[in-house]
Every structure is written in structure tokens, then in C-alpha cells.
Amino acid sequence: MTRPLHFGLLGAMPEEIGSDLSHLKDLSCSNHGDLTIHKGSLGDTVQLSLAWSGWGKVSAARAATRLLASDPNIDLLVFTGVAGAADPTLRQWDVVLADAVMQHDMDARPLFPKFTLPALNQDRLQPQQDWFNWAKTALLEAYDAGGLEGFARPSSGLIATGDRFIGDAAVLQTLRDDLPGLRAVEMEGAAVAQVAEQEGIPWLVLRVISDGADEAAAQSFEDFLQRYEQQAWRLIEALLQRCNVAPRRCA
Numbered sequence: 001m002t003r004p005l006h007f008g009l010l011g012a013m014p015e016e017i018g019s020d021l022s023h024l025k026d027l028s029c030s031n032h033g034d035l036t037i038h039k040g041s042l043g044d045t046v047q048l049s050l051a052w053s054g055w056g057k058v059s060a061a062r063a064a065t066r067l068l069a070s071d072p073n074i075d076l077l078v079f080t081g082v083a084g085a086a087d088p089t090l091r092q093w094d095v096v097l098a099d100a101v102m103q104h105d106m107d108a109r110p111l112f113p114k115f116t117l118p119a120l121n122q123d124r125l126q127p128q129q130d131w132f133n134w135a136k137t138a139l140l141e142a143y144d145a146g147g148l149e150g151f152a153r154p155s156s157g158l159i160a161t162g163d164r165f166i167g168d169a170a171v172l173q174t175l176r177d178d179l180p181g182l183r184a185v186e187m188e189g190a191a192v193a194q195v196a197e198q199e200g201i202p203w204l205v206l207r208v209i210s211d212g213a214d215e216a217a218a219q220s221f222e223d224f225l226q227r228y229e230q231q232a233w234r235l236i237e238a239l240l241q242r243c244n245v246a247p248r249r250c251a
Contacts, residue, residue, distance in 0.1 A: 016081030142238035
């Protein structure tokens with residue numbers, strides 16, 4: 001019998017996944033200091049381990065490491081939640097699946113070029129193509145079937161991570177200039193991707209636009225988050241509905 005597909009799921013805050021865990025069966029949890037890892041199942045085909053990491057790269061990397069260490073059979077690590085728009089065409093409720101992530105505050109010059117991660121000698125990380133294609137198809141199918149009501153049609157692109165809440169148009173423009181094609185900015189995704197890369201686990205970063213990363217960002221973020229919590233689980237459901245055709249991690 002094929003073992004259930006096991007997803008690791010992280011968000012910075014409960015609102016970014018949907019804090020109601022009633023959709024999971026056989027629920028259990030383990031505590032690691034102030035981090036709680038919840039485990040449960042959805043039928044016989046999917047297991048889920050999830051946690052809320054807290055804000056920022058260190059908290060996200062710590063949570064990712066703990067989550068992956070909690071079970072050796074995790075097939076895919078997903079970080080999801082809200083983000084600021086770097087692409088001026090994006091609006092609230094736009095969905096962006098990262099086809100690459102970068103840490104915009106990594107700068108080890110002159111030893112390494114700007115943005116390069118010394119541990120991996122790369123400036124940007126890309127998800128495994130088969131998992132990316134699977135997730136993109138799942139999201140588009142759910143959208144076309146009316147399962148993502150309220151969300152805009154999912155798209156993809158570069159997402160940048162840094163330990164700074166971007167709420168300054170001048171700072172945002174500098175990032176756009178430095179990172180052509182940048183679509184969204186946030187505070188955790190690329191750190192989780194780095195941990196997953198170094199642990200040999202496939203990963204995805206899935207974000208929903210909450211604000212314009214400008215002077216109005218803080219208020220927009222707070223207002224949006226209250227509404228988003230009620231809808232966040234729909235994105236996860238869109239992925240889980242196609243678990244029967246998901247790739248499998250080699251043992």
C-alpha cells in the first residue's frame with residue numbers, strides 16, 4: 001500500500017493558513033519551546049504537519065527545521081501567507097506562486113556577489129519543476145472551477161524575502177531596480193526555501209497580496225488579514241484536491 005502523501009505547511013501567523021484545525025482528523029501536537037507542530041490527516045491519502053512560525057527569517061528557518069525534523073516522510077514543504085506587491089499591476093487578493101525566491105537583504109560582498117547565499121552559492125532558489133507545475137495546475141483548476149472565489153487568477157514570479165516590513169515606496173523602488181521582474185516582498189519564504197534546499201526537501205512558496213508595500217501598507221495589511229483568515233484554507237484545499245497526481249519524493 002502506498003503511504004499517504006505528507007505535506008509540511010508553514011505560515012507566519014495563524015491567519016495566514018486559517019487557524020481552524022477542524023478539517024484535520026486524528027489531530028495531535030508537539031511543543032518545542034514556543035513552537036507547536038500540529039499533525040493530522042485528511043482521509044487516507046494525505047497527512048499534514050503544520051506550524052505557525054512567527055515573523056522573519058530566523059523564526060521561519062527555525063520552524064522549518066523543527067517541522068522537517070519531526071517526520072522523515074515529509075514530501076513537500078509549503079510556506080504560505082500574505083505579501084506586499086512589488087509589481088504595480090498586482091492588487092489585493094492576487095495569488096502568486098513563486099517560481100524563484102531571493103533574500104533581498106543578503107549581502108556578503110566582497111566575498112560573494114550581492115544576494116548570493118554563501119551556503120548554496122546561489123542568489124536565487126527555484127522550486128523543483130514537477131512540484132511547481134503540479135501546484136500551478138492545481139491552483140488554476142481550482143480557480144476555473146470556482147473554488148477560489150474572492151481570489152484573483154493565480155500567477156507566478158519572483159518573490160523576495162527580507163527582515164524588513166516594506167512600507168516605503170523609495171525602498172520598494174530600489175528593490176525593483178535591483179531585482180528585475182520582482183513581483184512580491186515578504187519576510188519568510190526564501191529562508192524556508194534555503195532550509196528545504198539544504199535538507200533535500202522539495203518546497204513551494206505561495207503568497208496572496210495584502211498591500212502595496214507603500215506608505216499605506218501597514219493599515220492595508222491589518223485590515224486585509226482579518227478578512228483573509230476566513231479564506232486562507234481554500235488555497236491549501238486547491239493543492240490537496242490534486243494530491244492523487246502529486247509528485248513523490250524519492251526516499
